[in-house]
Amino acid sequence: MRTTTMRLALATGVALTGPALSWAQSSPNQGNPIDTLPKVDTSRPPQQKIQVEVQRPNPALENLLATHLTPTKFQIEGVKTLPFPEVAAHFAPLAGHDITVAQLLQAANDVTKLYADRGFPLSFAFVPAQTFEGGVVRVTVVEGYVARMRIEGTPGPLEGRLREISQRLMNEKPLRRETFERVTGVLALQPGVQITATVQPPTTTDGASELVLNVKRQPYTIGTGVEYRSPGVRAIITGTLNSVTPLGEQITVSTLQPRGSDHETFYSATWAQPIGADGLLAKLTWSHYRGMPENLPLEQLGYQSRYLTDTQRLGLSLSYPVLLSNSRNLTVTGTFYGNDDKQRYTPQNPGFAQTELDAKVRVAGAEALYTEVKPGETRRASLGIYQGINSLGAGKSVNNNVDLSFLRTRITASEAHDLPLGFGVVVSGAAQYSGAVLPSSEQISFGGRFFGLAYPAGEVAGDRGWGASIELNRAFQVSMDYLKTLQPYVLYDTAKVYSNAGTLVHDQLGSIALGVRFSDRKYYTLDLAIARPVGDKPINSSSRSLRFNAAYTYQFN
Incomplete structure (x- = not known):
């Protein structure tokens, strides 16, 4: 949640009342900020x-x-x-x-x-x-x-x-x-x-x-x-x-x-x-x-580095487990949601007016989630197809060139296998495709735990893109009151995004990480990792320095 692309549809001959924002097609981009928030997950079996x-x-x-x-x-x-x-x-x-x-x-x-x-x-x-x-x-x-x-x-x-x-x-x-x-x-x-x-x-x-x-x-x-x-x-x-x-x-x-x-x-x-x-x-x-959030490249265009982003979402879904057994589960979901998104940019010169981008999105979608659990292996895959609806209150500001009638498809997949001597391997991937210029709430974003461990969450986003990771780990059983499992791991991830509005200058992530997970298998999990960027430099950094990450979840009862 560090960068943004402002997609403006400026009519020829219109006089600008603030700094020019036509840099949109060649700039970094953010997706839905809600996707970057910490996750609450139980460590219980x-x-x-x-x-x-x-x-x-x-x-x-x-x-x-x-x-x-x-x-x-x-x-x-x-x-x-x-x-x-x-x-x-x-x-x-x-x-x-x-x-x-x-x-x-x-x-x-x-x-x-x-x-x-x-x-x-x-x-x-x-x-x-x-x-x-x-x-x-x-x-x-x-x-x-x-x-x-x-x-x-x-x-x-x-x-x-x-x-x-x-x-x-x-x-x-x-x-x-x-x-x-x-x-x-x-x-x-x-x-x-x-x-x-x-x-x-x-x-x-x-x-x-x-x-x-x-x-x-x-x-x-x-x-x-x-x-x-x-x-x-x-x-x-x-x-x-x-x-x-x-x-x-x-x-x-x-x-x-x-x-x-x-x-x-x-x-x-x-x-x-x-x-x-x-x-x-x-x-x-x-x-x-x-x-x-902060986006340092905004200063080069005459804007303050921090800008306002505001997102409200209301959704209704109906899901049904088509397949439900001890080892396999296939759940299909129909969903409809509305997302009202606003971004406001303030010029460094107080004499200029603020620039605001608004988009009110209405979306109907169909999703399928498949999981398979067998001794020593776990598979998980999802498919989502989403259609924007240019009615029911949908709309956008005149300076925003996003497509409200978009169609996008997203897939995710992961597979985990136990190896000899207590080792394990996990391979994961995600991708999205759309031929439209998407509102920011509909873009795919990468960074943090989502295929960009050496970068901030939401470091890059685009209308289409892909991410992949591979992890090798080793689980140790511990007989202590507050610690039952210890799992060191090494991980490599990479991701790339594309914009249908033009070329992005910051679009490739890559990380090499070393970490360890702790858990009592009842109340908490703690994940500590050190990661180094091997893709583009982080947008708000001048170097590829090491990044420390810590994620902790706790269920009080």
Whole structure:
């Protein structure tokens, strides 16, 4: 948030009443200042735990594994979902042969695996206690389902909603893994609760089992994200109310402290409201940012180096998890928002009038977010397409040549892999494309933690651009009360931006960094790093000197 491009559409022959600003097409640029603010993030691991217990009866037969018998006939009971021949095929080869009880039980285990592979986690086969008189062997298949639900702990006002969500499990016989993982995934999305879901094994041959939800409610949370990046410290303080009513709503408010040398103020509020029992979520957001960032090149044009930037945003979104399982999640979102942006520049000569650029943007967008978590690897990718609408209050000042009917596309991706000896590697990237001259709130910006660690956040921005990084780290486990993990890392990042209004003189970032992360895996994370610029010089600096960064997040409860 250090630089800006002023995009002016000055008519030929108009007399200027202040310093000329036609340098716009060859100057550095900033994006949305809200993107540069510190982040509040919890260091806790996922709070929802899902456990499925399937225990086959343990009859006395298992104590007679070496006993021999010669089956002449198999009576298989309870098969309703899978084709009967597929189940019977596991026992047919044993007929007429001298076998042991162990072989018979293994065939039953194979049927259990068949059910599991077809997506039925509570279903199994077992051989009940019997005499095998006349060579007749009875096999029982139990197709398990959830018949009862019990809630323990402190669900508070959410108990009715948790029961409504879980009802889908009791409507399916037998229970499918896909349904179980989706329902427990929706339970995990409910705000302000930690849930451990356990399905007890069926105790009768009809397959009836019990779902137990152990719930711990957190009616409110308070967190902070603090960053030190020269020249000062900035902190976002966030408070959240969770599920005060049975509707399951979540209300979040945030503010920025202290104001610092850039005289920043920031306030935001979000209302998130679950709709129905299948993960649909409506969200209403509002934010207001105001600051006086510094841009030294302005002095060369006769303006004061500090200028006013003011951004207000109001947005509504509706999201739905199309895919929701233990390992994969695909969420699609439709959004509409309005952003009113103002920038004011003051001439060094008090005899000249101030120059102000205004843009009121109205945008409809569609987004998709995909995450995949497997042992030793994590993938994350997002795609967003946004269309500007030149109506519904949209507008701009006459000296601003931005396109209000723009179309822009943004993608992000990251992949993390565990390596031998405790090492890990993380590769990340982001890109945006637009053929229009975008308002500053819609540009892509780089710097700070977003592909520019050796530069201030928001160092450069453009209508289109890309960024990439690669990190090699090594995790150490620590057995201390206030420190559980220690992770040194080395990182390289690079980014480049482009302007559709002309050529930028400051458009390439590059950093080499060495850092270390600390965490107790419960309340806090601390990230310390030293980075050196290897791209363009920082806009407000005359050298590529080392830059120290510190980021700290803490969840008070």
